[in-house]
Amino acid sequence: MMQQNILRYRDARYAWWAIGLGVAAVAIYATQSGRQRPGGGTWQGYVLGAAAVLLIVWLALLGVRKRRYRSTLGSVQAWTSAHVWLGLTLLLVATLHCAGRFGGNVHTLAYALMCIVIGSGIVGVYTYLSTPRQLAANSGGRSRPALFAELFELDRSGRELARACDPEVSIAVRSSIERTSMGGGVWRQLLGVDRSLFLRTDPAAAAATVTLAANTDQQAVIDHVARRVPQAAKRAEVAKLQALVVLLCRRQAVLRRIRQDIRLHAWLRLWLYVHVPLTFALLAALIVHILTTFMYW
């Protein structure tokens, strides 16, 4: 399980590291009882600040380490586990560094950015712990390319089956395949919006009119073809239509899995679009914080 891998990696070795670091930070902070008020300006404050900077830089290096596939400097799993635990400790270390003094300035900006980065990271850990289970349950153990390969075969079979049917059914089935909507923009992926359409020939109308109808979850086209089954004149046609309905239902099931897979993957990665850019902003704010502290000290 993912949970075992990230948080309990090697018997939660890095959790103990984090606790040790946190205790050391609190101990250093507690020695600030001399002439100066606790804050970033005491020697303890400088030590805690230096520790926080090193932590931030190291935490940011996870992005580099993940891309160095040949690196032997610890496994990515170990890095990720340590990233999570030490990232949580960073919140304590940085808060002790500033001793809870905040204001409308670049220093608090750096702290706020750090909090957002850590907060998004916590969301990321949560999704990394909870989503894989849902993903596995959804896809039935199959990978997404396998699902798409199955869909492709179903699409091809559907087109061929439809070609043998009468034009109304053929148009409906082929259009439903061509106008199947999956994924798309950010919101469509995150919310699993299905804007599938199909061309429906209205049999009630005097002249056969073709309208573009909603085909959410492919249910409309299945119903459309299923309604044609009792109207079929020949047994062979009934068999074709039934085969088509079965195929469309299989297609519906595969599409549901794919759509859910896209949705879960989108949520799994969404936090990173906050986490990574704000990490860069944090690094910039950190440079400004350190530089200005020594410019005006």
Place this chain on the structure above:
Amino acid sequence: MDVLLRQLRQGADGAVEYQDTEVIADTVSVGAAADCTIQLLGEGVAAHHATIRGGAQPLSIACHRRGSALINGVSATSATLKIGDLIDIGGHYLRLVQPPAGFDIAIEIESNAQAASSQYERAFRTDLSATWLSMRAPSWCLAALVLLLGLLLPYLSIAPQRAGRAMPALMPTDQFWNAGPLIPAHQHATASRCGSCHQQIFVHVRDSACRECHKSIVDHVATAQLLQTRLGPAQRCAECHREHHAPVTGLVFQGDRLCIDCHAKSATEFGALKLRPVSGFSRTAHPDFSVSLIKPGAVTNAPGAPDWVVSREAVASAREQSNLKFSHAQHLNPARVTLAAENRALGCSDCHTLDLDGEHFVPISMQHSCASCHELTFDPQAPDRQLPHGRPRDAILLIQDYFARKAVDPNPGASVLQRRRLPDQQLSDQQLQESPCSGPAFGCAMRRAQAEIENQFKTRGCASCHNVIDTHSEQMPDRFQIVPVRLTRDYFPDVHFSHRLHALQKDKSGDAACLSCHAVQKSSSSADLFIPDLAKCLQCHSERLETDRVRLQCSNCHSYHPKTIIAATREAEVR
């Protein structure tokens, strides 16, 4: 236009099979999406990869965003086409062939058998990375924005601000680097300009910046004295006075460590400066008090006018030497002294008036403290004639003048008799009766005057309170001199102590509160000192928080910066 699409396939037997599809469309779309006219799967194929136009228009192909195709082996994003051209998109081949009759375009499609159906995903946007969401661009933009607004613009604002130019309202200035609010006084004095104190970047705030306003502050230890110790160079002002986010108690550090860090090690660290070690406020940690007493020194000026010196002595053994005769016991005894007007005994506040600072007392003077009871009359028959206080020579002359005038006054009985009984004057019948005198009137007057002058300077009057020096001079005006009086006003000039706060104690108030520390009731000598010692303070105070003690820190009584200027002012007051 009418389009013929011919799908070529390798059959099981190796022979080429083909399957024709007729399409009526304005354009032929090529891509991985299911709604494309020609659906191709593969790594190099986008969902909507290219569009082929023909019919009325010239035959051409145009690839969509970032897509490309090999036209006869040459990569292109768009091209005009002719019959026989071979288009390669992601390993799939499209060949334009001569269209049969009734068709505008005919395309032979040879799909890449290697392209797996699993590549179908490329027909859809199934990942956030395929959307407008991006990590790289926002990362660089945000980092650049922070550096621009947080560092560059504020840095560029420094020079114009120091030149006195106003900055635009929305322009981020070096105020954005402000680590926290200043105390209101500094906020007001600097007008929130960082450069007022941070005069040079990458350099600590210098003491000179502080002294631009704090001109009168005095160092805790003079540089010359500091050099005698092992304490190293003096600290910067800002080492103790930490601005930005100062505690509510102000910029002055209140903790005992401020003093104890050095003074606990005075025996080893202070070198030639011999100071007793202090490590707290208890019987063992704090030395006994020593008072600063003003005492007469060597007589170098006029006869009897000494140079006053400040003497530092232990409270327990110190004796006052003010040259004043005074008995607290006598004045506080209701059997002997009462206030005639109010018919009550004297209280402390009848003579001692607390000064405005709540710490010190208005200096005792004849005029303010004594004259309401003690008149300086010398002839009971002339109760409205008083001697001038503080000017013995004038007093002698006044007495002589008075008796000379009295001797020749044709109407000497005009004066009214005693208005009231003064506390230190016992009038006898003898005094009221003038002794007879024979001889010239002036000679009699001078003899009477001399008798009264000697009476005043030797027996009662001046001699009641003052030490008088009889010079035995032939010249009567120069014969008597009063030994100058100086009362110590501040026994602990470098310590603060609020008498106002101590006027109300746990179960005492008024005179009882005064007398609880200053036991003057039984003192008949002005040499007695009534300053309480450490033990007295410790009855109510402690260095720690205790239920029956009020906590005292060093800074409650001591100031880090010596009050040299204030002390000098006091010296002048006493003189």
